[in-house]
Amino acid sequence: MTALTGPLARVRAQVSTRSQRRDLRAALLFISPWAVGFLVFTAWPLLYSAYLSLTDYDVLNDPSFIGLENYRTLLEDDKIALSLRNTIFYTVIQVPAYVLVSLGLAMLLNQAGRAAGFFRTAFYLPNMTPPVAVGVLLLLIFNGQNGLINEVLGFFGIDGPSWTTDPNWVKPAIIVMSLWSVGGSVIILLAALRNVPTELYDAARVDGAGPWQRTWSVTLPMISPALFFVTVVNTIAAFQTFTETYTAFFGSGNSTYSNDAALFFSIYLFQQAFQFLNMGYASAMAWVLFVIIMVITVIQLRVSRRLVYLEGEQR
Known part of the structure; x- marks a missing residue:
């Protein structure tokens, strides 16, 4: 053996x-x-766009290498600064509003009992609406003369603003319209709420905690991973917002003074690439946007170490 x-x-x-x-x-x-x-479809286009960002390329002719000239031009382009300001303003307001509305609806659904299934479907259905249709709806609902929003405000004696033509109200209109598609985040947060152990609420009641205290001390910490996920995903989406705004303010080809208020970075990138055929310059813009999103995401990940509760992780 x-x-x-x-x-x-x-x-x-x-x-x-x-x-x-x-x-x-x-x-x-x-x-x-x-x-x-x-x-x-991902790695090769990514690497090729990095190469194109160092070239002068108009699609019709072969790319010619110009080094960092496109990036130097970015620093001198007033529209870059304008589009970045618009995008940052939109993101800073839209993301918290989106998360708060999603959380509020999810908490209401969590108390809906048997009707939760119906309302869950109803809240998610707007996500199925094509973005182009949402852009058209934006113009119809926020029309300054006879739009639905101003009609409702007029019923209460409030003279509504010119949402789609007044530069001061264009971005607020876009932000409010973006809340049309909160359904996906509502479903995610609802699932997180359903997974909060009821024993924690019982213990909090025994300790004399009221509804707001239970929400702050039990609900929010326990669903913080889902809240963090929704925040990160929607921050990335907000920086890349394009279709609805482009359809509403740029798709017709008309040039109005409100367009500058709605000129987001991704829209200006699209214009440079497909309207002016400055593919090299647009590629440089795309890499700048990529770096901005990556830096913000890294910051969010670092902040999450203090704010996000992970079950089983020692603090």
Whole structure:
């Protein structure tokens, strides 16, 4: 038996190795569609856009290398500063409003009982609306003369502003309209609320905590990972907002003074790429936007270490 131990061990090792190789080949085969898609549709365009950002390229002619000239031009372009200010203003106001409205609706749904299923579907249905249709709705609902919003305000004796033509009210109108699609975040937060242990609420009641104290001390800490996820995802989306605003204020091709108030960074990037055919300059803009989003996301991740409660993690 002792003499056979060595050969048997080698056979087992070979069989194990062959099995592992077979499993590895099967795993690679299964992930190959994703890997090919990632390389062709994500990695390669990403690397090529980095190259184009260093060139003068108008689609019609071959790219010519100009180094960092596109990035230097970014610093001198007044529209870059304008579009960044508009985008940052929109993000700073829209993201907290989006999260608060989503949380409020989710907490109401959590108390809805049997009707929760119906309202959950009703809140999510607007997410199925095409973004172009939302842009058209924005113009109809916020029309300064006979729009729905001003009609409602007029019923209460309030003279509504010119939402779509007054530069001071264009971004607030876009922000309010963006709340049309809170349904996805509502579903995420509702799922988090349903997973909060009821024992924690019972213990808080025994300690004499009221509804607001229970919300602040139990609900918010326990759903903080979901709140953090919703905040990060919507921050990234806010910096890239495009379709609805472009449809409402730029899609017709008309140039009005309100357009500058609605000129977000992604819209100006699109104009440079497909309207003016400055693909090299647009690629540089895309990389600047990528860096801005990455820096903000890293900051959010660092802040989350203090604000986000992870169950089982020692503090």
